[in-house]
Amino acid sequence: MKRLPASVAVNILLVLASAVALFPLLWMLSVSFMRPGEADSFPPPFLPRAPSLAAYKELFAHQGVGRDFANSVFLASAATALSLLFNVAAGYAFAKLRFAGRDRVFQILLGALVIPGQVAMIPLFLMLKTVGLVNNFGGVLIPAAAGVFGIFLVRQYALSIPDELLEAARVDGASEFRIFRSIVLPALRPILVTLATFTFLATWNDFMWPLIVLSDDRLYTLPVALASLSREHVQDAELMMAGAVVTVLPVLLLFVALQRYYIRGLLAGSLKG
Amino acid sequence: MAIIGLFFFLPVAAAFVLSLTDFDIYALADLGNLRFVGLRNYGELLANPLFWQAVANTLYFVVVGVPLSIAASLGAALLLESRLARFKGFFRTALFAPVVTTLVAVAVIWRYLLHARYGLINYGLSEIGVRPVDWLGDPHWAMPAIILFAVWKNFGYNMIIFVAGLQTIPEDLYEAARIDGASSLRRFWHVTLPGLAPVVLLVSLLTIAGYLQLFAEPYVMTQGGPAQSTVSVLYFMYEQGFKWWSLGTASAVAFLLFAMMLIVTVVQLAIARRRGVL
Numbered sequence: 001m002k003r004l005p006a007s008v009a010v011n012i013l014l015v016l017a018s019a020v021a022l023f024p025l026l027w028m029l030s031v032s033f034m035r036p037g038e039a040d041s042f043p044p045p046f047l048p049r050a051p052s053l054a055a056y057k058e059l060f061a062h063q064g065v066g067r068d069f070a071n072s073v074f075l076a077s078a079a080t081a082l083s084l085l086f087n088v089a090a091g092y093a094f095a096k097l098r099f100a101g102r103d104r105v106f107q108i109l110l111g112a113l114v115i116p117g118q119v120a121m122i123p124l125f126l127m128l129k130t131v132g133l134v135n136n137f138g139g140v141l142i143p144a145a146a147g148v149f150g151i152f153l154v155r156q157y158a159l160s161i162p163d164e165l166l167e168a169a170r171v172d173g174a175s176e177f178r179i180f181r182s183i184v185l186p187a188l189r190p191i192l193v194t195l196a197t198f199t200f201l202a203t204w205n206d207f208m209w210p211l212i213v214l215s216d217d218r219l220y221t222l223p224v225a226l227a228s229l230s231r232e233h234v235q236d237a238e239l240m241m242a243g244a245v246v247t248v249l250p251v252l253l254l255f256v257a258l259q260r261y262y263i264r265g266l267l268a269g270s271l272k273g
Numbered sequence: 274m275a276i277i278g279l280f281f282f283l284p285v286a287a288a289f290v291l292s293l294t295d296f297d298i299y300a301l302a303d304l305g306n307l308r309f310v311g312l313r314n315y316g317e318l319l320a321n322p323l324f325w326q327a328v329a330n331t332l333y334f335v336v337v338g339v340p341l342s343i344a345a346s347l348g349a350a351l352l353l354e355s356r357l358a359r360f361k362g363f364f365r366t367a368l369f370a371p372v373v374t375t376l377v378a379v380a381v382i383w384r385y386l387l388h389a390r391y392g393l394i395n396y397g398l399s400e401i402g403v404r405p406v407d408w409l410g411d412p413h414w415a416m417p418a419i420i421l422f423a424v425w426k427n428f429g430y431n432m433i434i435f436v437a438g439l440q441t442i443p444e445d446l447y448e449a450a451r452i453d454g455a456s457s458l459r460r461f462w463h464v465t466l467p468g469l470a471p472v473v474l475l476v477s478l479l480t481i482a483g484y485l486q487l488f489a490e491p492y493v494m495t496q497g498g499p500a501q502s503t504v505s506v507l508y509f510m511y512e513q514g515f516k517w518w519s520l521g522t523a524s525a526v527a528f529l530l531f532a533m534m535l536i537v538t539v540v541q542l543a544i545a546r547r548r549g550v551l
Contacts, residue, residue, distance in 0.1 A: 014358055041391065118530065119285055227493050255370070262373070267434065
C-alpha cells in the first residue's frame with residue numbers, strides 16, 4: 001500500500017516533464033493557425049479563435065517556402081544516398097577486407113572524431129570556392145557524404161558477419177561484388193536504416209554549413225530561410241510559427257516512424273568516446 | 274579514403290596555415306594580396322576585448338548549461354527507468370522529441386515564448402506575481418534564457434544514454450542495498466551513481482564539447498546581443514570570417530576554440546583517471 005503515493009508521484013512527474021518538452025511544439029502548431037496579428041495580444045491565446053491557413057498561404061505564395069522545402073528535401077535525400085553509398089563501402093572494407101595499413105588508418109580516422117568540424121570549415125570553404133562549389137548544392141553535399149561516424153557505425157555492425165560465410169562464398173567462386181550484394185548488404189540492412197535516418201535528420205537540421213556555403217536565397221534550405229525570415233519579420237508570430245511547423249514537422253514524423261533505428265544509432269555513437 | 278583525407282586532414286592543416294596569414298577580402302579576389310603574418314592574428318585576438326567577451330560568454334554557457342542539462346537528463350532517465358512508471362514508450366518519445374527538432378525552428382518558437390510583452394513565459398510568471406522579464410533584451414537575462422532553451426532542446430539525448438547506462442546496473446546490488454535497509458536516496462548515492470560513473474564521464478565529455486560550439490541559438494534569438502552578452506566563440510568566428518571576410522583571423526579563432534576543447538577534454542580525462550573511473 002505504501003507504493004501507491006510513490007507511483008503516483010513518479011507518473012505525475014513524467015507527465016509534467018513531457019508537457020514541458022511538448023508544449024512549445026504544440027503551441028507552435030496552434031499559433032500557426034491563427035489569423036495575422038491574433039497572437040500579439042495579452043494574455044497570449046492558447047487556441048486560434050477561428051483556425052485559418054493565412055500564415056501558410058503567405059509563406060508558400062510570397063515567401064518561397066515551397067522552394068526552400070524542395071531544396072531541403074532534395075539535399076537531405078541526396079546526402080542520405082551519398083552517405084549510404086560511401087560509408088557502407090568504407091565501413092565494410094574496414095571490417096572485412098584485408099589491405100595494407102587498415103587498422104592504422106582506422107585509428108587515425110577515430111582520432112579525427114575529436115577534431116570539431118568548425119576547424120575545417122574555413123579551409124573547406126576556400127577549397128570549394130576554388131573548384132566552384134560555393135553557392136551550389138554540391139558544396140553542401142560533399143562534406144555530408146564522408147562521415148567518420150557513418151563508417152564507424154557500419155564497421156561495428158559488419159564485424160558481426162561471420163568470416164566463414166564470406167570465405168564459403170569465395171570458395172564457391174562468387175565475385176567480391178556478388179558477395180557484397182547478396183550477403184553483406186542484406187545482413188547490414190538494419191544499420192543502413194539507422195544510418196539513413198541519421199543522415200537525413202542531420203542534413204535537414206544542419207544550419208551553419210549551408211548558411212556559409214549558400215548565398216543565393218533561391219538555394220536556401222528551410223533552416224537558413226527561416227533564420228533569414230525571422231530576422232526580417234521579427235513581429236510576425238503567426239508567420240514564424242507556420243514556418244517552424246513546415247521545418248519541424250517532417251523530421252518529427254520521420255523520427256516517430258523510425259525511432260527504434262534512430263535510438264540504436266545514438267547508443268552506438270555514444271560508445272565511440 | 275582519398276575523400277576523407279582531402280576533406281578533413283588537409284583542411285585542419287590548412288586552417289593552421291591560414292591562421293598565420295592576413296587572408297581577407299582582397300586575398301579572396303587575388304591570392305597575390307596574401308601575406309604571411311606569423312602569429313599576429315593570435316596576438317590581435319588576445320588583445321581584443323570582444324574575443325575575451327566571447328570566450329567568457331561561451332564558458333558561462335558551458336559552466337551553467339552543462340550541469341543543468343546533465344541533471345535534467347539524469348532526472349528524466351531515473352523517472353523513465355523507475356519500475357513505477359507507466360507508458361514508458363510514450364514518455365520516452367515525448368521527452369526525446371525536442372532533440373530531433375530543427376534548432377533554428379525551435380529557437381524561433383522560444384524567441385516568441387520569451388517575448389517580453391506577448392510571451393507565454395512572462396504571462397505565466399505574472400500569474401504567480403513575478404514582474405515581466407525582458408529575457409532576450411536584457412544583458413543579464415539573455416544568456417540564462419538561451420541556457421534554458423538549450424537544456425530543453427538537448428536533455429533528451431543524454432537521457433537515452435543514461436537509460437541505457439541504468440539498465441547495466443545489476444538488480445542484485447539494489448536488492449542487497451534494500452535488504453541492508455538503505456533508503457532510496459542512499460541507494461541512489463551508493464549504487465546508482467558509482468554504477469553510472471563511466472556514463473557520466475562520457476556524457477559530460479560529449480556535452481561540454483557540444484556546448485562549446487554554441488552558435489545557432491544566439492544567431493537566431495539574439496544576434497549576439499544585447500550588448501554582446503550572447504556572442505559565443507563560434508558566433509565571433511562566423512562574423513569575423515563570413516561577415517567581414519577576415520578569414521585569417523577567423524581561422525585563428527577556430528584554432529583557439531579547438532585548443533580550448535582539447536584542454537578541457539584532457540583535464541577531464543586526467544581527473545577521471547585519478548578518481549579511478551577510467
